[in-house]
Amino acid sequence: MPGQVRVAAAQFECVPGDVDANVGRITALARQAREAGAAVVFGPELCLTGYEPAMIAADRRLWTEPDDVRLDPVRGLGIAVVVNGVAAGPEDQPQIVSTVYGPDGALVTTYAKEHLYDNEQEVFTAGSGGGRFWLDGVGYSLATCFDNHFPEVVERNAALGCQVHLASSLYGTGGGREERRTVHPSIAKTTGMHVMLANHVGVAGPWTGCGGSAAWAPDGTLVAEADETGSKLLVADLEVEMSK
Numbered sequence: 001m002p003g004q005v006r007v008a009a010a011q012f013e014c015v016p017g018d019v020d021a022n023v024g025r026i027t028a029l030a031r032q033a034r035e036a037g038a039a040v041v042f043g044p045e046l047c048l049t050g051y052e053p054a055m056i057a058a059d060r061r062l063w064t065e066p067d068d069v070r071l072d073p074v075r076g077l078g079i080a081v082v083v084n085g086v087a088a089g090p091e092d093q094p095q096i097v098s099t100v101y102g103p104d105g106a107l108v109t110t111y112a113k114e115h116l117y118d119n120e121q122e123v124f125t126a127g128s129g130g131g132r133f134w135l136d137g138v139g140y141s142l143a144t145c146f147d148n149h150f151p152e153v154v155e156r157n158a159a160l161g162c163q164v165h166l167a168s169s170l171y172g173t174g175g176g177r178e179e180r181r182t183v184h185p186s187i188a189k190t191t192g193m194h195v196m197l198a199n200h201v202g203v204a205g206p207w208t209g210c211g212g213s214a215a216w217a218p219d220g221t222l223v224a225e226a227d228e229t230g231s232k233l234l235v236a237d238l239e240v241e242m243s244k
Contacts, residue, residue: 003242005138007164007194008033008041011213012231013202014050017062019070019085022048026083027073029233034079036235039135041081044200044209045113045145045170046096048085051205053123056086056094063087066099066107076105080135084144084168086124087112093125098142098168100133109133113144114153119206120146132157137242138164141193145169148183151190158191163240165193170200172207180212185220192218194238201230 010029015021026043033041045051049062056062063086064071074081081101089095089112096113112127113120131142131153141157141164148154148167157165165187171180180197188195195216200209211228215236226234 001242003137003240004237005136005164005240006036006038006235006237007166007196007215008036008038009196009198009213009215009226009234010041010043010047011199011201011211011226011234012043012047013209014044014047014200014204016050016052017055017059018050019048019062019064022050023070023073025231026081027077029231030074030077030079030081032233033235034077036233038079038235040140040166041079042166042168042198043083044198045084045168046086047168048083051170051200051207053120053205057123063094066110071099075101078103080108082142082166082168089125089127094123095127096120096124096144097127098144102135108135111142113147115146115150117146132160132162138240141165143167148187154187154191154193158193161243163193164238165191165195167195167197169197170204170207171210171212172204173210176207177210177212180210180214184214185216185222188216188218189220194218194240196236201228
């Protein structure tokens with residue numbers, strides 16, 4: 001059945017190593033997204049801590065679990081919220097994890113990043129599989145930054161019926177700008193999914209996030225795009241087939 005879903009990408013500059021402050025920023029943007037009528041809102045990679053691998057390796061207090069009380073503000077907001085942070089994986093090693101809460105605050109799923117970038121391999125362990133959820137008849141695909149450069153991740157989710165791909169990422173100024181503009185429309189054209197990117201802006205560990213959060217249609221056409229300055233919410237209306 002043809003329908004439309006409204007999805008929001010939260011673009012903002014994280015406070016390095018301050019989970020509470022970043023939860024506050026995400027919560028404010030999630031409430032704004034709910035008021036705009038969005039069904040789902042998601043943020044950039046490691047938006048709970050800032051992109052700070054060395055800091056994360058040195059301080060376990062920056063890790064969070066789905067039932068962490070510090071995440072209470074993002075739960076039960078009447079909108080599905082996807083937050084990306086650090087959680088314990090196999091053998092109690094840290095992983096980069098997207099946690100999805102439903103509109104009622106219940107845990108929907110978690111997804112651990114499968115493909116770690118060079119510097120991340122020194123701190124984190126990779127996940128395997130997963131990375132999707134369904135809400136109100138729409139399938140959502142999840143991937144974290146470098147994951148989007150591996151076709152099997154997104155093609156797997158498309159084959160399972162996902163129609164909207166959510167990319168929580170860090171693309172920096174310089175070469176990241178061009179990657180941002182080419183990787184995501186290619187995913188859309190290859191898989192037939194809508195693709196949305198939530199990107200960092202401002203200082204992000206060793207890089208400077210280039211912003212430009214965006215949405216692309218299944219044919220790779222740019223639907224909406226944020227500029228490269230400041231915190232903002234990008235909202236896009238996507239045409240999908242609703243399952244019963």
